Amino acid sequence: MTDTTTAPATATAPQSEQATAAASGAAATERFRSKRPSTEATNADTRRVDTVVTEVLAAVHDVIRRHRVTYAEYDALKSWLIQVGQDGEWPLFLDVWVEHVVEAVANEDRRGSKGTIEGPYYVPGSPSFNGSATLPMRADEPGTPLLFQGMVTSVDGTPLPGARIEIWHADADGFYSQFAPGLPEWNLRGTVVADELGGFAISTVEPAPYQIPTDGSCGRLIAAAGWHAWRPAHLHLKVSAPGHQLITTQLYFRGTSHVADDIASAVKPELILAPVASGDGEGREVTYDFVLDRI
Numbered sequence: 454m455t456d457t458t459t460a461p462a463t464a465t466a467p468q469s470e471q472a473t474a475a476a477s478g479a480a481a482t483e484r485f486r487s488k489r490p491s492t493e494a495t496n497a498d499t500r501r502v503d504t505v506v507t508e509v510l511a512a513v514h515d516v517i518r519r520h521r522v523t524y525a526e527y528d529a530l531k532s533w534l535i536q537v538g539q540d541g542e543w544p545l546f547l548d549v550w551v552e553h554v555v556e557a558v559a560n561e562d563r564r565g566s567k568g569t570i571e572g573p574y575y576v577p578g579s580p581s582f583n584g585s586a587t588l589p590m591r592a593d594e595p596g597t598p599l600l601f602q603g604m605v606t607s608v609d610g611t612p613l614p615g616a617r618i619e620i621w622h623a624d625a626d627g628f629y630s631q632f633a634p635g636l637p638e639w640n641l642r643g644t645v646v647a648d649e650l651g652g653f654a655i656s657t658v659e660p661a662p663y664q665i666p667t668d669g670s671c672g673r674l675i676a677a678a679g680w681h682a683w684r685p686a687h688l689h690l691k692v693s694a695p696g697h698q699l700i701t702t703q704l705y706f707r708g709t710s711h712v713a714d715d716i717a718s719a720v721k722p723e724l725i726l727a728p729v730a731s732g733d734g735e736g737r738e739v740t741y742d743f744v745l746d747r748i
């Protein structure tokens with residue numbers, strides 16, 4: 454491993470502000486708008502729109518008939534849907550309850566590493582490091598130190614030097630930089646370029662489980678339905694290399710809460726890490742290798 458670098462993180466928001474659903478929802482909505490082309494730009498085939506939308510509506514009609522949905526419930530739905538938009542929580546809602554099926558369909562032919570959902574909190578362009586890095590973090594960043602290392606190879610086992618590993622995750626309080634106030638801009642976000650052997654080593658801290666904000670529309674739905682609001686602690690990753698398909702994935706931690714009942718249905722057995730105590734006794738470490746499918 455070469456080039457161990459640590460980027461200083463720079464503060465962007467005052468520590469005094471509270472994390473609110475409206476603030477992180479608005480940030481996620483804004484982020485989505487800025488990264489995606491407008492819907493007018495996608496070439497929607499009329500017949501496909503007809504088929505898919507007709508079937509979605511038929512499924513809704515069927516539920517209304519089977520459960521004899523009332524006008525009071527219909528009006529409650531209308532006001533809730535309006536509020537989801539006002540809270541900016543459409544990205545959150547869709548990524549928690551819909552994206553996992555889109556991901557399963559999109560990646561069903563892959564032979565390499567498993568992917569899973571991206572979620573609402575990816576930001577492109579994080580600080581870049583060569584081979585081995587400590588993610589940008591605060592001087593007093595809370596949490597158990599975690600060394601996450603491995604190799605990136607092609608499906609035939611060929612190492613992929615120069616592969617890019619983008620990583621982002623919540624802090625030990627469950628907050629993501631750029632979506633909660635008071636965190637340095639790139640806190641716990643980075644891009645690590647694999648070394649000449651395809652290897653990488655990333656020092657960070659273990660993330661906490663993530664609770665869907667309770668004060669917004671998604672939180673109201675969860676409370677109304679009597680569900681829990683939790684995702685298990687996870688690392689988000691995007692791994693890519695020339696000539697290979699980018700994989701978007703997440704990794705979880707064995708034995709941590711909600712690994713078996715993720716509200717976003719995004720855990721797969723292959724994605725559960727089992728870190729061990731580090732040699733230096735300071736924290737934990739784990740090895741995980743990424744295998745990329747060819748384009």
Ligand code: MBD
Nearest residue numbers: 548549571572573663717
């Ligand atoms: C997350 O951190 C996340 O990964 C997803 C999918 C939804 C909400 C919060």
Ligand code: FE
Nearest residue numbers: 572574663689
């Ligand atoms: Fe997440």
